[in-house]
Amino acid sequence: MTTATEAARAAGLVAPRARATAARPRGLSLALRTLGPVALLAAWQISSATGALTPDVLASPGQVLQAVQELWGNGQLADALSTSLTRAALGLLFGAGAGLVLGVVTGFFRLGEELLDSAVQVLRTVPFLALVPLFMVWFGITETAKIALIGVATSFPMYVSASGGVRNTDRKLVEAMRSFGLSRWAVVREVVLPGALPALLSGLRLSMTLSVIALIAAEEINSTEGIGYLMAQAQNFSRTDVLAVCILIYGLLGLAADGAVRVLERVLMPWRPTGARQGAGR
Amino acid sequence: MSATTPAVHLRGLRRVFGTRAVLDGIDLDIARGEFLALLGASGTGKTTLLRILGALDRADQGTVLVPPSRTVVFQEPRLIPSKRVLGNVTVGLPRGAATRDTGRRALAEVGLADHADAWPGTLSGGEAQRAALARALVREPELLLLDEPFAALDALTRLRMQDLVGELCRKHRPAVLLVTHDVDEAIRLADRVAVLRDGALVRDETVTVERPRDAADPEFAALRRRLLADLGVHQDTAPQHVN
Ligand SMILES: Nc1ncnc2c1ncn2[C@@H]1O[C@H](COP(=O)(O)OP(=O)(O)OP(=O)(O)O)[C@@H](O)[C@H]1O
Ligand SMILES: [Mg+2]
Numbered sequence: 001m002t003t004a005t006e007a008a009r010a011a012g013l014v015a016p017r018a019r020a021t022a023a024r025p026r027g028l029s030l031a032l033r034t035l036g037p038v039a040l041l042a043a044w045q046i047s048s049a050t051g052a053l054t055p056d057v058l059a060s061p062g063q064v065l066q067a068v069q070e071l072w073g074n075g076q077l078a079d080a081l082s083t084s085l086t087r088a089a090l091g092l093l094f095g096a097g098a099g100l101v102l103g104v105v106t107g108f109f110r111l112g113e114e115l116l117d118s119a120v121q122v123l124r125t126v127p128f129l130a131l132v133p134l135f136m137v138w139f140g141i142t143e144t145a146k147i148a149l150i151g152v153a154t155s156f157p158m159y160v161s162a163s164g165g166v167r168n169t170d171r172k173l174v175e176a177m178r179s180f181g182l183s184r185w186a187v188v189r190e191v192v193l194p195g196a197l198p199a200l201l202s203g204l205r206l207s208m209t210l211s212v213i214a215l216i217a218a219e220e221i222n223s224t225e226g227i228g229y230l231m232a233q234a235q236n237f238s239r240t241d242v243l244a245v246c247i248l249i250y251g252l253l254g255l256a257a258d259g260a261v262r263v264l265e266r267v268l269m270p271w272r273p274t275g276a277r278q279g280a281g282r
Numbered sequence: 283m284s285a286t287t288p289a290v291h292l293r294g295l296r297r298v299f300g301t302r303a304v305l306d307g308i309d310l311d312i313a314r315g316e317f318l319a320l321l322g323a324s325g326t327g328k329t330t331l332l333r334i335l336g337a338l339d340r341a342d343q344g345t346v347l348v349p350p351s352r353t354v355v356f357q358e359p360r361l362i363p364s365k366r367v368l369g370n371v372t373v374g375l376p377r378g379a380a381t382r383d384t385g386r387r388a389l390a391e392v393g394l395a396d397h398a399d400a401w402p403g404t405l406s407g408g409e410a411q412r413a414a415l416a417r418a419l420v421r422e423p424e425l426l427l428l429d430e431p432f433a434a435l436d437a438l439t440r441l442r443m444q445d446l447v448g449e450l451c452r453k454h455r456p457a458v459l460l461v462t463h464d465v466d467e468a469i470r471l472a473d474r475v476a477v478l479r480d481g482a483l484v485r486d487e488t489v490t491v492e493r494p495r496d497a498a499d500p501e502f503a504a505l506r507r508r509l510l511a512d513l514g515v516h517q518d519t520a521p522q523h524v525n
Pocket of ligand 2: 329
């Protein structure tokens, strides 16, 4: 350390402290993420083992594992899973697709907003569960009724996110692209949609959550197959182990949906610096 | 130089992006109240150096010492669109009538007294940049970091802003680091000019041209020629500024 440096320190100068931008090692991040679920599982196991949680309230993790093996062995679980997943996926596809198109139209075109927005906002306030009886009258106990219910439930969050995201597009960028002769559709494709992607993906997240909720509602009420049907049956026979399996499956579906959106974020938005992707506050 | 108290003290500063050392062993001292202009071609690392001094980026190696109170004026105004101009100037300061008064005074100094209650989106480019300058000065920093604050302005506004900055800096006496592409601007405003090239300071000299500085002064012209040569421009009739 030279004397000039010492003098500078003595004069009250300090070393600037930049926020550490180095990424956390992947392993540590993953370990922290799994900590919460593992703790829950441990608490469940401990309370079952000590007798605090009796099987007629909730089966122990071991019993649940056996139930999984049983249901998987006789093919019930695979059937129920594929039926339910198809319903949720189709409903999400139609619902989120419609929400996306309507949201972009109302967000980007003034006429679209004037024509559509108030109508959609009115419909949005109707709880989708209130539509169950109506859909039964319209479609009967069919797949269409279930998929339509999921579609309706998932369209609104997507609509709100999409129109908000599109409305927040940088007007100056749109103006610049117009001056280069891009058509409206080209502006939407090149500037508006990429700019709205963060909003679209958070809309997709909400829609995915709602698709599972709507799936439960649709399957609980009337169905002869699917996870909801499995649950209804288990309820009749007080099989808390099967009930736990179904609840866990719903939880895992939510987790998988979240993971899918994270991957989509990484794939669809390669221009975002890693720091920003991790959140501005961290 | 060593006799005066320093406001910035850099020894062996290194910053590497990928495999390229953008800053490679920078030694630099800026005295209290001194105005240093830093010139350099595009991509030589001027902004990187300024960001390290402002604690917005980290150094990979070397000693960096700066005063505790520093403020930055960026190339763009960076005003918060959801706050009125006065709110932007006093953002982060303790609330109260006293702060509002200081803010209004700072706005008056940059000639924006009438725009205190305007939204940033309604300001012209020069006005927004003046608001950003007021925001930096109201904190009475010991070190003022200016990153090409006039680059986006028209020539006339730029001349006015240069005069304004020169005047305000003489009045408030912070140490100033002005990053610029404009050789004339550097000579007009600075006590000292430095040129950054290939990660090192290839020139660091005190400006001896007498104030008020006039481009017609032969000493001014000679310094400008030297600086332009450092920047890789060899011309008899030098252009106004290089990019
Ligand atoms: N975060 C970063 N990651 C990778 N490279 C970077 C990063 N920031 C800057 N660089 C690189 O460092 C070099 C110097 O950048 P810097 O912004 O400091 O240049 P500059 O001298 O301010 O240029 P200009 O005059 O054009 O503003 C550039 O080549 C740039 O590509
Ligand atoms: Mg720069």
